[in-house]
Amino acid sequence: MKFKKRADISELLTIKVKDAVCDLYFPEIIDDLVRFTTEFDDYRILSGGSNIIAGDVKKPVLYMGKAISTSDTDDVDEYLVKTFMPSWVSNAALLDYSIKNGLSGVEFLAGIPGNLGGALYGNAAPAGSSWDDVVGVIYVIQNGKVFPFIPKYSYRSLDNKPEGCFVIYGAELILTKDTSENVRARILEFLSKRIKIKGHSAGSLFKNPKDGKAGYMLDQCGMKGFSVGGAKLSDNHANIIINTGEGTFDDFCRLKDIAIERVREKFGVTLVPEVQFWYD
Numbered sequence: 001m002k003f004k005k006r007a008d009i010s011e012l013l014t015i016k017v018k019d020a021v022c023d024l025y026f027p028e029i030i031d032d033l034v035r036f037t038t039e040f041d042d043y044r045i046l047s048g049g050s051n052i053i054a055g056d057v058k059k060p061v062l063y064m065g066k067a068i069s070t071s072d073t074d075d076v077d078e079y080l081v082k083t084f085m086p087s088w089v090s091n092a093a094l095l096d097y098s099i100k101n102g103l104s105g106v107e108f109l110a111g112i113p114g115n116l117g118g119a120l121y122g123n124a125a126p127a128g129s130s131w132d133d134v135v136g137v138i139y140v141i142q143n144g145k146v147f148p149f150i151p152k153y154s155y156r157s158l159d160n161k162p163e164g165c166f167v168i169y170g171a172e173l174i175l176t177k178d179t180s181e182n183v184r185a186r187i188l189e190f191l192s193k194r195i196k197i198k199g200h201s202a203g204s205l206f207k208n209p210k211d212g213k214a215g216y217m218l219d220q221c222g223m224k225g226f227s228v229g230g231a232k233l234s235d236n237h238a239n240i241i242i243n244t245g246e247g248t249f250d251d252f253c254r255l256k257d258i259a260i261e262r263v264r265e266k267f268g269v270t271l272v273p274e275v276q277f278w279y280d
Ligand SMILES: Cc1cc2nc3c(=O)[nH]c(=O)nc-3n(C[C@H](O)[C@H](O)[C@H](O)COP(=O)(O)OP(=O)(O)OC[C@H]3O[C@@H](n4cnc5c(N)ncnc54)[C@H](O)[C@@H]3O)c2cc1C
Pocket: 014, 044, 045, 046, 047, 048, 049, 050, 051, 052, 064, 087, 111, 112, 113, 114, 115, 116, 117, 118, 119, 120, 121, 122, 123, 124, 125, 126, 166, 167, 168, 169, 197, 201, 202, 203, 204, 276
């Protein structure tokens, strides 16, 4: 397996943190994943990099953004198919696949960057949608062993994930047979509801708290357009984090901490980051 010591991973993160570095491993075949998870038990996984703000990362990082296996589809019955989809597949490619084959179930992914592994890990979806409705089984690799489990999801969370570090290798998706035109129309409908984000971003900085919206709370604290160095909260939506060009890990951390403090003072609520901050 290829390996790069102290790799500059800025370009692998959609928010392009200027000083993001790590020891990066590039698996090429499944055996590489087995070997990596046997050798290391404390590591990180980087896939599409659309939900990560990283600094000087000390743990080894496994890059899951490159092709290492293929998909496979079987009929379940007259209405449904079972598709094994590897986790490196991008959301965009999965949507193309579903249009091309007239298979419905993942249209909600429209406009969400990243790959299937990251989406399965964080239950990436717009409000009102969830991976619960689509995933039959997730296949993971941990300590050199491959095993399946049936996922349980809640808001932005895979609730019953294995303890410790693990690699999502792929998933069995249960998709409904439909026409390409219907699937495409639903994708366009989801796309039409998306907020347009200008600049390099990692999406929403915070999860919505139980009773409220993080964007509203931040806005009420005057945080729309607030910046620290190159890290900025969008002028249009206070919970969208962007990089104005030269944002460093420290800029993003300081902005996050200030935002948490201001919302806590005004609303008595402690916001929890949706973006993963990689400190170590
Ligand atoms: C413009 C923009 C809009 C967005 N809109 C939305 C939205 O509407 N809804 C939403 O939920 N999210 C949204 N996001 C956030 C992000 O796109 C999603 O969370 C996405 O699913 C992350 O996937 P990724 O492949 O980029 O994962 P990464 O960012 O690479 O990783 C995210 C997490 O998943 C883990 N992970 C990734 N792959 C694997 C794997 N194979 N095995 C084990 N762990 C893994 C990583 O270790 C990390 O903890 C948005 C982001 C941007 C930039």
